[in-house]
Amino acid sequence: MKKNKNLKFIATILFLFVGFLFVDENFIQHDSNYNESFLNKIEEFLDIFGNEYEVTANSPYYKIDKNPPQFSEDDLKMSPDFSNYSELDELNRVGQANALIGPDSMPKAPRGDISKVYPTGWHQKFYKFVDGGAVYNRCHLIAYQLTGENDNWKNLMTGTRSFNTKGMLPFENSVANYIRDTGKKVRYRVTPIFVDDELVARGVIMEAYSIEDGGKKINFRVFVRNIEEGVKIDYKTGRTKIDKNNIIK
The missing domain is CATH 1.10.287 (Helix Hairpins)
Known part of the structure; x- marks a missing residue:
């Protein structure tokens, strides 16, 4: 009623x-x-x-920061679209990825084969309780649907299935939908977080800001956790094993 x-x-x-x-x-x-x-x-x-592009649902796979994205004034200046990727470090790990994304950046063709890329810590295993079976995905720092980057080693990291689909994807979709609907641009940055000399990142910080409307529709800073329920990850090597006590809350 x-x-x-x-x-x-x-x-x-x-x-x-x-x-x-x-x-x-x-x-x-x-x-x-x-x-x-x-x-x-x-x-x-x-x-x-309301803002139809805002991700508001709670999830154990990400934590939305109350603080806005940490872009400088120069970061938010309008310019032609771009995407920049850090050089791999001495351990071949990926670094921060930056982009200004608009309609021209988005791919016009389906994603190609990325199976020949082996990011650090890639020790694939299969578990029946993981969606799709494989515990790891080759995860784009900046999603293919945003910039069309395909098998770029500087843009692919070892991430769990849930990190990819339940953690990063909702925010990637919100940015992609906004750009498609409005034709406007979004400043975007993803920073992988490694501890010491570990080969698998503990997660990533995702930041995005819709420039032309002053962050009115896209404005987030979020930490996405690289975890998988029922699996214990050795972040130093990437090896995994079943952990029945690892129930994600």
């Missing part, structure tokens, strides 16, 4: 708002300044219904 009342309220508001559009149509056509102001009001009105 309460849900129906809410729907009726929203429908009433929309009806009144649409009526307002038609009543003022003639005036709008003769005043360009009013047009701009009026369109801004429309955007404000639509914001009442």
Whole structure:
């Protein structure tokens, strides 16, 4: 009953708002300044219904930081699209990846074969209780759907299946959907976190900011954990074994 009342309220508001559009149509056509102001009001009105690109669900695989992404003013300047990847370190581990992503960056063809890339700590094993069986994925720091980077060794790390699909993917999808829907650009950065000389990252810090609307729609900093329920990971080597006590909460 309460849900129906809410729907009726929203429908009433929309009806009144649409009526307002038609009543003022003639005036709008003769005043360009009013047009701009009026369109801004429309955007404000639509914001009442929330930000459809925001990832709000709780997950054991990521933790959303209350602080905004740590981009400088220079980082947020408009420019042609780009993607930059750190050189592999002395242990062949990946480093920070940076990008400015827009419609032109996004791939026009399906992803190719990446099976010939072997990131550090790659010791694949299969467990029946893991989605797809394989405990590890070759995980893109910056997703293929965002920049079209395929078998770039500087952009692929060893990550668990759940790290990839339950941790990083919701945020990657939110950025991709925003760019497709609006045609606007997003500043994007992913930083892998290694402890000492470990070959498998403990996780990554993902940051994103929609430049042209001042971070109104895309604005997050999140730590994604490189973990898998029921599996114990030796982060120093990448080797894994069953751990029935490892129940992710």
